[in-house]
Amino acid sequence: MTHAVLHRPRPREKSGPISHRHGNLRVGTLRKIYGHLFAAGQPPDTTLYELLELPGSHNLSDLHLAMLQQDYDDGLLERKVKKVICRK
Numbered sequence: 001m002t003h004a005v006l007h008r009p010r011p012r013e014k015s016g017p018i019s020h021r022h023g024n025l026r027v028g029t030l031r032k033i034y035g036h037l038f039a040a041g042q043p044p045d046t047t048l049y050e051l052l053e054l055p056g057s058h059n060l061s062d063l064h065l066a067m068l069q070q071d072y073d074d075g076l077l078e079r080k081v082k083k084v085i086c087r088k
Contacts, residue, residue: 024048039051
């Protein structure tokens with residue numbers, strides 16, 4: 001019998017699941033949820049994948065990363081995105 005070992009990665013290490021599930025989200029959409037300063041300096045058509053995964057792309061503040069991670073962990077991110085998309 002084997003026992004699974006739980007590993008609780010640090011928040012920046014957990015960007016993988018977010019970027020794979022929600023990587024196609026655009027910064028413009030995320031700004032409607034988290035405010036106009038989300039990923040400041042990035043064009044609105046930049047994807048979340050590009051922000052989190054590409055080398056040299058450290059354009060997301062720790063505060064915004066924490067809010068994004070918390071919403072993802074709580075299962076709220078998808079609801080918030082749908083709400084913003086339905087407003088169009």
